[in-house]
Amino acid sequence: MAQFNTILLLVMLITTEGISQNANIDTTVVKNPVIPASFEGGIRGFYAYIGQNINYPRDAFKKGIQGKVYVEFTIESTGNVVQESIKILKEVHSSLEQEAIRIIQNSPKWIPARQHANGPPVSSNMVIPIIFKVESKPIKKKKNKKQKENAP
Numbered sequence: 001m002a003q004f005n006t007i008l009l010l011v012m013l014i015t016t017e018g019i020s021q022n023a024n025i026d027t028t029v030v031k032n033p034v035i036p037a038s039f040e041g042g043i044r045g046f047y048a049y050i051g052q053n054i055n056y057p058r059d060a061f062k063k064g065i066q067g068k069v070y071v072e073f074t075i076e077s078t079g080n081v082v083q084e085s086i087k088i089l090k091e092v093h094s095s096l097e098q099e100a101i102r103i104i105q106n107s108p109k110w111i112p113a114r115q116h117a118n119g120p121p122v123s124s125n126m127v128i129p130i131i132f133k134v135e136s137k138p139i140k141k142k143k144n145k146k147q148k149e150n151a152p
Helices: 002-016 042-053 056-064 094-105 147-148
Strands: 068-073 087-090 125-134
Touching: 002 147, 068 094, 087 094, 094 125
Parallel strands: none
Antiparallel strands: 068 087, 068 125
């Protein structure tokens, strides 16, 4: 009887490993899935999302601090970003890193990875560079009609 209980306990541990305690979601992360996770609209769609939602940190902007912040995170089989998985791989400046994390935290659902073309969705890791660049284009003042008429 003791051997049966041990086997049953072992089976229960094996079958629950990788299952989220909260929602019965498989959280086993698949490395190098055949079909990687993608953002709706592809990488262009992701960078459009960033462009529409990023807030360049004022302190970094004033100091001219720029660079690529590499962010790693896990996308669940449901397409959600696992909030606890977000981490910075390449640091530039703390406020840029905080903004990169905020962008990933607020990201809409992704299209999850698949291990096979017709297989079920799986959880996978992503590494994305978020580029912070200070543009220093001079602002040209438009001339009005009177200035154009009086110009030499």
